[in-house]
Amino acid sequence: MKKVTVVGAGFAGLTIALKLAQKGFTVEIHEKSSRVGGLLGTDYSEHGMAERAANSLILSNRSEKLFQEIGLEPALPLESSKKRFIFRGFPKAVPLNPFEILAVAFKVVPRVLFAKASLKPKAFETLEAWGLRRLGKAATRFLLGPAIQGIYANEPQDLSASLIIGPLFNKDREKFRGMMTGANGMQDLVNHLQQALEKLGVKIHLNSSVDIASLQGPVVLATSASAATELLRSYAPAVSALIARVHMSSLISTTVFFDKAQTKYKGFGCLIPRGLNLRTLGVLMPPYIFAGRDKTYNETWIMGGNNNQDLINLTDKELLNLIGTERKRLFKRQDGILDAKINRWDRALPMYDLELEKVQNELAQITLPAGLFLHGNYLSGIGLSKILERSERLSEKIVSQHG
Numbered sequence: 001m002k003k004v005t006v007v008g009a010g011f012a013g014l015t016i017a018l019k020l021a022q023k024g025f026t027v028e029i030h031e032k033s034s035r036v037g038g039l040l041g042t043d044y045s046e047h048g049m050a051e052r053a054a055n056s057l058i059l060s061n062r063s064e065k066l067f068q069e070i071g072l073e074p075a076l077p078l079e080s081s082k083k084r085f086i087f088r089g090f091p092k093a094v095p096l097n098p099f100e101i102l103a104v105a106f107k108v109v110p111r112v113l114f115a116k117a118s119l120k121p122k123a124f125e126t127l128e129a130w131g132l133r134r135l136g137k138a139a140t141r142f143l144l145g146p147a148i149q150g151i152y153a154n155e156p157q158d159l160s161a162s163l164i165i166g167p168l169f170n171k172d173r174e175k176f177r178g179m180m181t182g183a184n185g186m187q188d189l190v191n192h193l194q195q196a197l198e199k200l201g202v203k204i205h206l207n208s209s210v211d212i213a214s215l216q217g218p219v220v221l222a223t224s225a226s227a228a229t230e231l232l233r234s235y236a237p238a239v240s241a242l243i244a245r246v247h248m249s250s251l252i253s254t255t256v257f258f259d260k261a262q263t264k265y266k267g268f269g270c271l272i273p274r275g276l277n278l279r280t281l282g283v284l285m286p287p288y289i290f291a292g293r294d295k296t297y298n299e300t301w302i303m304g305g306n307n308n309q310d311l312i313n314l315t316d317k318e319l320l321n322l323i324g325t326e327r328k329r330l331f332k333r334q335d336g337i338l339d340a341k342i343n344r345w346d347r348a349l350p351m352y353d354l355e356l357e358k359v360q361n362e363l364a365q366i367t368l369p370a371g372l373f374l375h376g377n378y379l380s381g382i383g384l385s386k387i388l389e390r391s392e393r394l395s396e397k398i399v400s401q402h403g
């Protein structure tokens with residue numbers, strides 16, 4: 001049987017390994033750290049669960065099929081999670097006033113009805129420029145900016161409209177049906193993926209550093225852009241130099257368990273527009289998203305991104321003080337903290353900016369060394385559903401070339 005090596009055991013590495021093993025390849029994974037999952041994982045404590053990074057993935061036919069294949073029962077969100085807040089003076093489900101809603105409707109509705117294609121972003125247009133052109137000022141600042149910041153962790157003037165809005169115009173795009181996870185959080189997904197791989201005979205080498213030049217057969221590089229730059233430096237210098245141009249941003253995810261529940265705002269969470277002198281990007285409310293996982297009320301505070309990289313250097317105490325101050329302004333509450341789980345992700349996420357748009361275009365034109373395939377969250381989407389989609393497409397490409 002043909003052998004494939006996968007470097008990196010994050011969601012990209014684990015899912016491409018699964019697809020290739022299912023297609024009859026002998027797969028070996030090399031993971032630099034001492035565990036699989038990469039950014040994915042869950043901390044468990046006497047107060048409940050705390051996700052290290054992603055708290056769920058988009059529910060789609062593809063993700064449902066994955067859960068089925070690895071024998072994981074999906075946990076679906078509560079009805080309350082359908083509500084999302086955006087801070088404008090206080091958390092609001094609708095952050096625009098009636099005049100602003102009317103202004104957006106005048107701009108968007110005729111185009112949706114009669115000229116949908118005119119809503120498509122231009123090449124190398126920032127998300128802010130697209131928003132101002134198509135939605136207007138208020139909707140860009142109080143709706144588009146916070147919503148996108150909740151996924152891409154950066155501000156509209158620093159993001160590419162083509163990379164972010166462009167995929168929404170794909171005809172075969174699945175309709176949004178909500179989110180899903182495992183009953184024991186995202187660690188459940190990681191554990192089930194690992195078990196399914198082991199059943200298929202996939203060997204996972206932990207604490208393993210590989211030299212790509214020494215590997216036989218096809219290799220899938222499924223690491224972050226910064227790790228790929230290092231791994232390819234001498235093996236494929238031109239590709240390495242190209243990937244080195246991907247800007248990376250840092251994120252901090254802090255789950256705080258409180259002694260009293262906040263019950264005024266029940267929803268998925270609250271996003272925070274920029275320019276309000278608040279440093280938090282958004283707050284998730286896990287007890288109102290998934291049932292039966294938490295013994296005490298908790299919130300996950302997401303901070304960082306390109307314009308707040310310095311926050312990664314705050315001590316635990318400084319971070320919790322900052323959360324305390326911002327929470328007082330956001331929810332007008334000061335509750336006692338029972339416990340906190342802090343995960344600092346240093347330069348972990350690619351910025352979906354105009355430079356990445358250029359890099360992706362150039363990567364599409366460059367010829368990679370024979371047998372080398374690139375995977376990961378800097379290539380065709382930051383979210384897990386996009387990574388899973390790429391695992392499927394890439395595995396088919398590998399079968400067609402090496403099967």
Ligand SMILES: Cc1cc2nc3c(=O)[nH]c(=O)nc-3n(C[C@H](O)[C@H](O)[C@H](O)COP(=O)(O)OP(=O)(O)OC[C@H]3O[C@@H](n4cnc5c(N)ncnc54)[C@H](O)[C@@H]3O)c2cc1C
Binds near residue numbers: 056
């Ligand atoms: C705070 C936060 C919240 C998020 N929330 C969501 C969400 O709710 N939903 C969603 O869909 N997405 C979310 N995301 C995004 C998503 O989690 C990531 O994009 C995704 O997990 C990245 O997977 P990956 O496999 O591409 O990379 P990674 O998870 O970074 O995995 C790469 C792996 O490669 C390994 N590696 C690195 N160098 C080497 C080497 N030299 N040799 C071998 N192995 C190496 C690393 O140790 C790591 O295990 C979130 C991200 C963050 C940070």
